[in-house]
Amino acid sequence: MRVSLAIIALALLVAALAAVPWLVSDYGLGFMINLMCYLVLTVAWALFSGTTRYVSLATAAFFGLGAYTVAMLIKEMPIYATFGVALVLGTLMALLVGLVTLRISGMFFVIFGFGLSELMRELLVWWEINKTHTMGRYVFVPFNTTMIYEHLLGLAVLVFLVGWLLRRSRLGVALLVIGDDETMARQAGINVPVAKLVIFVISSVFMTAVGAVMAPRFGYLTPNFAFNPLISFQVVIMALLGGMQRLWGPVLGVVPLVLLSEFLQVRFPFWFSVFLGLVFMIIVYFLPRGITGLVEDGWGVLRRPISLPRGVTGPLIDVWGSLSRPISLPRGIAGFIEDAWARLVRRQPTGGR
Amino acid sequence: MAALLEVEGLTKAFGGLVAVNDMSLSVSPGEVLGLIGPNGSGKTTLLNLIAGTIRSDAGTIRIGGEDVTRLPNHLRVRKRINRTFQLVRMPPNLPAIVGVMAGVMYGAEPKRYKDAEYEAAGILGELNLLLKAGYRLDQLTYIEQKRVELARALATKPRVLLLDEWLSGLSPGELDGGMSVVWSLAAQGIAVILVEHVMTAVRALCSRVVVMNAGVKIAEGPPGEVLRDAEVIRAYLGDDDAA
Numbered sequence: 001m002r003v004s005l006a007i008i009a010l011a012l013l014v015a016a017l018a019a020v021p022w023l024v025s026d027y028g029l030g031f032m033i034n035l036m037c038y039l040v041l042t043v044a045w046a047l048f049s050g051t052t053r054y055v056s057l058a059t060a061a062f063f064g065l066g067a068y069t070v071a072m073l074i075k076e077m078p079i080y081a082t083f084g085v086a087l088v089l090g091t092l093m094a095l096l097v098g099l100v101t102l103r104i105s106g107m108f109f110v111i112f113g114f115g116l117s118e119l120m121r122e123l124l125v126w127w128e129i130n131k132t133h134t135m136g137r138y139v140f141v142p143f144n145t146t147m148i149y150e151h152l153l154g155l156a157v158l159v160f161l162v163g164w165l166l167r168r169s170r171l172g173v174a175l176l177v178i179g180d181d182e183t184m185a186r187q188a189g190i191n192v193p194v195a196k197l198v199i200f201v202i203s204s205v206f207m208t209a210v211g212a213v214m215a216p217r218f219g220y221l222t223p224n225f226a227f228n229p230l231i232s233f234q235v236v237i238m239a240l241l242g243g244m245q246r247l248w249g250p251v252l253g254v255v256p257l258v259l260l261s262e263f264l265q266v267r268f269p270f271w272f273s274v275f276l277g278l279v280f281m282i283i284v285y286f287l288p289r290g291i292t293g294l295v296e297d298g299w300g301v302l303r304r305p306i307s308l309p310r311g312v313t314g315p316l317i318d319v320w321g322s323l324s325r326p327i328s329l330p331r332g333i334a335g336f337i338e339d340a341w342a343r344l345v346r347r348q349p350t351g352g353r
Numbered sequence: 354m355a356a357l358l359e360v361e362g363l364t365k366a367f368g369g370l371v372a373v374n375d376m377s378l379s380v381s382p383g384e385v386l387g388l389i390g391p392n393g394s395g396k397t398t399l400l401n402l403i404a405g406t407i408r409s410d411a412g413t414i415r416i417g418g419e420d421v422t423r424l425p426n427h428l429r430v431r432k433r434i435n436r437t438f439q440l441v442r443m444p445p446n447l448p449a450i451v452g453v454m455a456g457v458m459y460g461a462e463p464k465r466y467k468d469a470e471y472e473a474a475g476i477l478g479e480l481n482l483l484l485k486a487g488y489r490l491d492q493l494t495y496i497e498q499k500r501v502e503l504a505r506a507l508a509t510k511p512r513v514l515l516l517d518e519w520l521s522g523l524s525p526g527e528l529d530g531g532m533s534v535v536w537s538l539a540a541q542g543i544a545v546i547l548v549e550h551v552m553t554a555v556r557a558l559c560s561r562v563v564v565m566n567a568g569v570k571i572a573e574g575p576p577g578e579v580l581r582d583a584e585v586i587r588a589y590l591g592d593d594d595a596a
Contacts, residue, residue, distance in 0.1 A: 180444030189430035189459035
């Protein structure tokens with residue numbers, strides 16, 4: 001009964017979202033496209049990175065691959081055929097990259113992902129200048145913003161469905177265990193490299209698909225634009241802000257950050273990156289488990305029965321006591337900051353590598 | 354009875370240090386083989402080699418006559434060799450049952466998600482841990498952690514089980530409970546290799562003991578005889594006491 005109610009509620013939500021293009025202005029639709037784009041990218045990113053704890057900066061590589069494939073082929077074939085080619089290329093690249101890189105871990109993988117998207121960008125710039133003698137491509141097709149939005153919504157539904165099914169599957173449990181303790185995962189009989197490769201490919205294909213669908217949105221595409229490394233960083237920040245312990249966690253990161261970046265880009269276009277960097281630092285230091293963690297902690301406090309052994313006056317006396325105590329900073333403000341820092345560091349999730 | 358696990362000439366060197374040198378041993382179904390020796394004598398390395406945690410330089414490992422020397426760790430699990438670690442290894446941030454479920458789903462008799470949940474609960478129940486199924490590793494006591502790890506190993510349906518100091522650090526009461534668990538595993542026909550410093554347990558459980566020192570086997574036989582052996586005493590206590 002509870003499950004079927006949840007399904008009805010989710011179906012209504014999707015229906016409402018599908019009706020958005022007929023309800024909002026052009027500006028509103030543009031904003032919703034941006035939101036859906038980052039939502040799919042971030043959930044797809046969390047599918048791989050949230051479970052295996054590999055921090056991937058290869059998002060832009062796959063997004064760009066999807067977008068630029070469509071841009072290069074759009075004059076040769078129908079748009080859905082270009083999508084198909086993009087997905088095939090995305091799968092192949094994910095397989096290749098996964099086979100090569102999933103044996104390296106930690107910092108090296110992060111750098112590799114970043115390097116990959118930069119390499120593809122430079123290669124395409126070189127190719128376009130020296131071989132095709134074009135710089136930038138026009139994507140003019142009868143694929144309007146409404147179509148783009150509905151396709152992104154479809155991808156969003158699909159990526160959540162995949163994530164939901166994954167949690168209740170053998171692969172999902174394997175990935176959870178791998179993320180926590182790889183040696184133990186092997187000892188449970190899990191083929192660790194294959195499990196990582198499968199989820200990397202699934203995640204990358206979604207990113208490629210988003211890139212492909214977004215290509216007509218831009219109208220004019222250069223390699224520098226398609227393989228913009230900012231995409232990779234923004235996705236990481238959004239996922240971290242939202243928290244990755246729950247499937248819906250990234251939503252809580254995407255919505256505020258897309259709103260914030262919209263605001264910042266309009267009001268402070270030159271300070272945008274600085275603010276983004278600040279937000280990143282604040283999240284990493286103060287919200288190691290993301291907004292999801294905050295929500296869960298708050299929920300835990302609310303669910304606990306209220307106990308007042310000394311009546312209502314007890315807490316009041318305590319509060320008054322703490323307020324009336326003189327502020328003492330035996331080690332100065334620096335000491336206070338150090339203590340706060342120590343508390344934060346202790347709250348970091350354990351078991352990473 | 355015919356040996357289930359046969360190890361022949363197993364050798365592993367780390368740089369210039371030969372940690373395990375030409376080791377041979379065999380265990381039969383239902384037998385508990387004790388593997389003892391001073392610290393640093395290569396016992397854990399030998400377990401790592403048999404389980405496939407690390408690869409050997411030379412020698413062969415056969416289970417039920419089948420050569421598994423070249424198989425990676427996870428495939429040896431499916432050939433029914435499993436182990437516990439000296440320092441408990443279970444996923445630190447996940448409920449205890451998840452690690453056990455992983456063992457059920459990827460072990461020698463793989464199960465689907467739904468069935469795995471029931472079976473993992475059953476295995477935890479047999480080890481008196483059912484009420485702890487939802488707890489994280491750091492919320493469990495030391496003995497409970499060790500039992501949860503054993504549950505993970507048993508979930509893969511092993512025929513050969515390698516226990517690395519699984520009985521160490523327990524109170525006398527816990528030790529009795531732990532020993533009866535090992536006893537019942539052997540009674541089910543599992544071949545157990547017990548790396549252990551707790552000699553009461555070795556004497557009570559093992560019909561046969563292999564003693565290692567500096568990577569080589571220096572004695573083998575029933576625990577009573579072997580522990581009186583002059584070379585064994587020298588290895589443990591030095592030359593003065595061996596007279």
